[in-house]
Amino acid sequence: MNERQSPSDMPWRNGSEPFVRIVDVSRSYGPVVAVNNVSLDIYKGELFCLLGSSGCGKTTLLRMLAGLETVSSGRIEIDGQDMAGISPWDRPTNIMFQSYALFPHMNVERNIAYGLYRDGLPRSEVTDRVADMIKLVQLSGMERRKPDQLSGGQRQRVALARSLIKRPKLLLLDEPLAALDKKLREETQFELVNIQEKLGVTFVVVTHDQEEAMTLATRIGVMRNGVIEQIAEPREIYEYPLNRFVADFIGSVNMFEGVVSETDPDRTLIRCEDADMTINVSHGVSCSPNQRLWFALRPEKPEISRHRPENADNVVEGVVEEIAYRGNLSIFRVRLKTGKQIDLTRTNQERSAEEPITWDDPVFVSWDAASGVVLTS
Amino acid sequence: MKRIPLLSIMALIGFIFLYAPILSLVVYSFNESRLVTVWSGFSTKWYGELLRDPQILGAAWISLKVAVASATISLVLGTMASLALVRYGRFRFRELFSGMTTAPLVMPDVITGISLLLLFVTMEALFGWPAGRGLLTIIIAHTTFCMAYVAVVVETRLINVDRSVEEAAADLGAKPLRIFFDVTLPSIAPALVSGWLLAFTLSLDDLVIASFVAGPGSTTLPMLIFSKVRLGVSPDVNALATILIGLVAIGIAISAFVMTRNGRSSETDA
Amino acid sequence: MGRSRLRFLGRRVRRGADVMTTAVGSFFMKHRRLLVIAVPMVWLLIFFLAPFLVVFKISFSEAAMARPPYLPLTSWEDGRLLITLNLGNYQFLLEDPLYLLSLISSVQIAAVSTIFALLIGYPMAWFIARSPSRRRNILLMLVILPFWTSFLLRVYAWIGILRSTGVINNTLLALGIIDEPLVMLQTNFAVYIGIVYTYLPFMILPLYANLSRLDPALLEAAADLGAKPATTFLTVILPMSLPGIIAGSMLVFIPAIGEFVIPALLGGPDTLMIGKILWTEFFNNRDWPVASAVAMVLLAIIVLPLVRFRRARG
Numbered sequence: 001m002n003e004r005q006s007p008s009d010m011p012w013r014n015g016s017e018p019f020v021r022i023v024d025v026s027r028s029y030g031p032v033v034a035v036n037n038v039s040l041d042i043y044k045g046e047l048f049c050l051l052g053s054s055g056c057g058k059t060t061l062l063r064m065l066a067g068l069e070t071v072s073s074g075r076i077e078i079d080g081q082d083m084a085g086i087s088p089w090d091r092p093t094n095i096m097f098q099s100y101a102l103f104p105h106m107n108v109e110r111n112i113a114y115g116l117y118r119d120g121l122p123r124s125e126v127t128d129r130v131a132d133m134i135k136l137v138q139l140s141g142m143e144r145r146k147p148d149q150l151s152g153g154q155r156q157r158v159a160l161a162r163s164l165i166k167r168p169k170l171l172l173l174d175e176p177l178a179a180l181d182k183k184l185r186e187e188t189q190f191e192l193v194n195i196q197e198k199l200g201v202t203f204v205v206v207t208h209d210q211e212e213a214m215t216l217a218t219r220i221g222v223m224r225n226g227v228i229e230q231i232a233e234p235r236e237i238y239e240y241p242l243n244r245f246v247a248d249f250i251g252s253v254n255m256f257e258g259v260v261s262e263t264d265p266d267r268t269l270i271r272c273e274d275a276d277m278t279i280n281v282s283h284g285v286s287c288s289p290n291q292r293l294w295f296a297l298r299p300e301k302p303e304i305s306r307h308r309p310e311n312a313d314n315v316v317e318g319v320v321e322e323i324a325y326r327g328n329l330s331i332f333r334v335r336l337k338t339g340k341q342i343d344l345t346r347t348n349q350e351r352s353a354e355e356p357i358t359w360d361d362p363v364f365v366s367w368d369a370a371s372g373v374v375l376t377s
Numbered sequence: 378m379k380r381i382p383l384l385s386i387m388a389l390i391g392f393i394f395l396y397a398p399i400l401s402l403v404v405y406s407f408n409e410s411r412l413v414t415v416w417s418g419f420s421t422k423w424y425g426e427l428l429r430d431p432q433i434l435g436a437a438w439i440s441l442k443v444a445v446a447s448a449t450i451s452l453v454l455g456t457m458a459s460l461a462l463v464r465y466g467r468f469r470f471r472e473l474f475s476g477m478t479t480a481p482l483v484m485p486d487v488i489t490g491i492s493l494l495l496l497f498v499t500m501e502a503l504f505g506w507p508a509g510r511g512l513l514t515i516i517i518a519h520t521t522f523c524m525a526y527v528a529v530v531v532e533t534r535l536i537n538v539d540r541s542v543e544e545a546a547a548d549l550g551a552k553p554l555r556i557f558f559d560v561t562l563p564s565i566a567p568a569l570v571s572g573w574l575l576a577f578t579l580s581l582d583d584l585v586i587a588s589f590v591a592g593p594g595s596t597t598l599p600m601l602i603f604s605k606v607r608l609g610v611s612p613d614v615n616a617l618a619t620i621l622i623g624l625v626a627i628g629i630a631i632s633a634f635v636m637t638r639n640g641r642s643s644e645t646d647a
Numbered sequence: 648m649g650r651s652r653l654r655f656l657g658r659r660v661r662r663g664a665d666v667m668t669t670a671v672g673s674f675f676m677k678h679r680r681l682l683v684i685a686v687p688m689v690w691l692l693i694f695f696l697a698p699f700l701v702v703f704k705i706s707f708s709e710a711a712m713a714r715p716p717y718l719p720l721t722s723w724e725d726g727r728l729l730i731t732l733n734l735g736n737y738q739f740l741l742e743d744p745l746y747l748l749s750l751i752s753s754v755q756i757a758a759v760s761t762i763f764a765l766l767i768g769y770p771m772a773w774f775i776a777r778s779p780s781r782r783r784n785i786l787l788m789l790v791i792l793p794f795w796t797s798f799l800l801r802v803y804a805w806i807g808i809l810r811s812t813g814v815i816n817n818t819l820l821a822l823g824i825i826d827e828p829l830v831m832l833q834t835n836f837a838v839y840i841g842i843v844y845t846y847l848p849f850m851i852l853p854l855y856a857n858l859s860r861l862d863p864a865l866l867e868a869a870a871d872l873g874a875k876p877a878t879t880f881l882t883v884i885l886p887m888s889l890p891g892i893i894a895g896s897m898l899v900f901i902p903a904i905g906e907f908v909i910p911a912l913l914g915g916p917d918t919l920m921i922g923k924i925l926w927t928e929f930f931n932n933r934d935w936p937v938a939s940a941v942a943m944v945l946l947a948i949i950v951l952p953l954v955r956f957r958r959a960r961g
Contacts, residue, residue: 384770384773384777385774387770387771387774388771388775390767391767391768391771391847394767395789395790395793395844397808398805398808399796399801399804401804401807401808402800402803402804405807454686454687454690455687457683457684457686457687458691460683461683465680465683468684470688474684474687477688477691477695483898483901483953484902484949485902485904485905485906485907485949486905486922487905487907487922487925487942487945488942488945488946491702491925491938491939491942492698492701492942493694495702495939496693496697496701502715517694518694520690521690521694521695524687524690553679574795578795582798582799584908585907585908585926588930599797599799602797602799602803606799606803606912609806614803615807617800618796618797618800618803621796621797621800622796625792625795625796628795629792629795633788
């Protein structure tokens with residue numbers, strides 16, 4: 001999904017006017033600060049994901065956009081209009097609740113039509129639009145069913161249809177896929193993106209599932225303790241996390257703690273005691289000498305071999321401690337002499353390698369000087 | 378939401394409506410004047426008069442005996458009825474049984490009263506029992522309508538009892554009777570207490586049914602109050618009401634204290 | 648007494664108890680199910696169901712100056728059993744407009760009171776359901792509390808409030824709002840107040856039980872889809888609380904029809920309620936057969952909503 005837009009479609013790269021502006025927004029409940037001074041721009045047509053673990057403030061932020069939660073301080077603008085003092089029923093936003101919040105006493109049709117009737121649209125127009133929407137979310141034949149007669153996936157689509165039918169400027173989705181089982185969740189992810197592209201509505205999705213965020217989002221905002229730690233495209237967030245929290249939260253990572261021993265514009269050496277090695281990095285780092293920092297290495301970057309590789313930028317010796325077979329790939333856990341563990345993955349391309357590396361084999365782990373990230377916080 | 382102030386005001390008016398009459402009873406029970414609603418100074422003389430009135434004390438004693446007896450019997454019968462309904466699944470005449478346990482809840486007192494009286498009269502003519510009307514007939518009548526309340530209260534609790542605890546006891550070797558006394562009874566104990574108290578209160582409170590089935594010499598407190606009140610307001614009834622309200626308040630305070638100490642959420646099913 | 652002797656006694660008592668438990672236990676084990684069902688069943692059959700049959704029977708007999716004050720239905724004549732069914736009591740009820748009027752008036756008074764109880768009880772139930780859970784139990788307690796104090800005395804309290812020299816009139820007169828005391832006691836208005844006041848907790852509790860289960864997200868969803876609070880109430884809250892409304896209304900309406908104490912104390916001579924009529928027939932006129940017939944008619948009126956209520960409760 002990440003590659004679906006050409007750079008000209010990425011308004012955050014070319015300085016366009018943002019569609020939603022969140023400026024210094026805070027929300028506190030007594031002494032508890034749920035959202036702390038968050039600023040965020042979202043652009044038209046985006047599918048923006050707010051990612052974080054539970055209690056990080058992402059849902060509160062979403063509910064403030066919907067007007068279901070008041071803003072303690074700061075400002076929210078949607079399409080140039082300040083949202084302060086505007087009630088939820090007057091906002092150009094619609095929200096899809098995590099629990100779906102379908103009206104149990106209304107059938108599918110009435111649930112979806114609810115918002116249109118509130119706008120006082122004539123019956124004939126409502127009927128047409130509801131029929132179109134039911135076709136779009138593939139619920140034909142279910143019109144007269146009550147929510148308790150639907151499966152989880154069908155309920156999810158009713159909730160989506162109900163929140164989309166008013167053609168909101170901004171659609172807010174609170175954990176839209178969390179209640180579905182894994183298989184259905186994966187299918188629905190793509191469906192959601194298709195619908196979003198077809199209708200061109202701007203989506204803000206709250207999720208705790210980093211895979212979901214990576215699949216869906218044009219950009220991701222990673223939240224922790226009411227603060228946004230990083231806002232970036234999925235690839236950037238994965239390859240260039242800003243700090244240890246983001247690196248660790250998105251995917252898995254091997255973290256090396258060390259001290260800068262040498263830094264030039266195109267080369268940095270980090271002395272890492274717990275691996276008993278000096279790590280070679282192919283770019284400069286803006287830091288003071290002897291500063292403590294961290295080197296993050298994704299498990300798919302290093303190579304593993306029985307013999308010491310030649311011309312490798314970084315090599316370290318160890319013993320295979322654990323192998324987990326995952327079908328498409330295998331995960332190796334290598335214990336270094338210092339006791340530190342490095343996890344690395346290998347894709348299982350051949351059905352059987354000639355003499356596969358196995359438990360307790362002495363091995364060499366090596367990686368390119370360009371394949372990790374240096375983090376200063 | 379903006380609606381909350383309006384709603385709070387409506388709720389407040391509702392609560393005032395519930396408590397203003399009770400408050401006025403209490404206030405005027407300390408009024409010196411016989412003209413109840415004309416305030417002429419603080420006095421406790423009506424309490425003194427009340428406590429010296431042998432008629433009232435006698436009626437109160439009868440009511441107390443009736444209430445204790447019928448609350449206790451209806452606790453046993455009502456608990457059995459709720460056990461049958463919750464635990465024994467289908468049995469013959471179950472519909473009739475459950476209908477008979479809930480119908481007394483909404484049955485007008487006049488119907489219950491007249492029908493029980495006519496039953497007692499007929500039974501006396503046929504079997505010579507119960508001989509005449511008195512305490513016994515009142516207790517039977519009160520037990521019959523109180524057990525419905527007990528059954529409902531205990532039933533709500535029984536439904537929520539985790540059966541796996543009983544199964545655990547059985548698995549550890551307890552026989553059914555043991556299980557009942559060791560596991561089931563303690564877990565429905567709060568409902569039994571509130572069921573008994575509810576039955577006790579209802580019995581103590583009943584005027585209509587008792588009026589039908591009482592005999593000479595078994596005038597209950599409500600019957601006496603009714604005959605006094607029918608003739609107009611009387612200050613000693615205010616004093617009596619205040620004493621009863623005080624007793625209830627003390628009872629509630631004790632039960633609230635016990636409940637908070639036990640750390641149980643109060644589940645009043647009345 | 649020595650300590651060992653005490654212990655011995657204790658052991659004996661305990662062993663005795665054990666023997667008893669086993670004896671009771673084995674009997675109980677065998678007939679447990681039967682016992683638990685049969686005991687309350689028999690009680691209810693004798694003291695709840697049978698009385699109706701007796702009332703039904705006596706409603707067909709003739710009043711007489713006797714003890715008991717009615718004639719038996721059956722008699723032996725020439726060695727044959729004669730059953731005399733006297734429909735006169737029911738005929739009497741139909742002919743004298745008093746009974747029909749009091750029936751209509753009972754239903755009307757009960758219905759009006761139920762509506763008022765709903766109007767007062769609904770906001771209270773909603774308020775309690777929306778309160779923070781810590782406060783909720785206290786508020787519920789406040790609703791139930793009056794129920795634990797004497798019903799008779801609470802009705803009596805209204806006499807002191809409503810009568811011409813009562814609290815309300817005294818206050819209004821003192822404030823100069825009215826010149827003459829309002830007549831409130833001994834009117835149907837007073838009866839409405841009495842019924843609403845007495846049965847309000849029965850309206851609030853089922854409504855609360857229903858409303859507290861309402862998912863707040865549904866209200867947010869309605870607001871988000873463009874419904875103002877009033878619309879949310881009409882389209883979501885009200886339809887979803889319908890079962891609670893029905894249950895609460897039944898719990899007020901059914902017993903209110905046959906109410907005696909409230910019309911007797913607060914109503915006037917022209918307040919016609921069937922419960923009062925029955926009482927008068929029975930105690931003042933000593934006409935047991937007519938009173939029985941009135942009871943049967945009242946029962947018939949109540950059974951219909953009662954059956955529907957039971958069905959609604961599932």
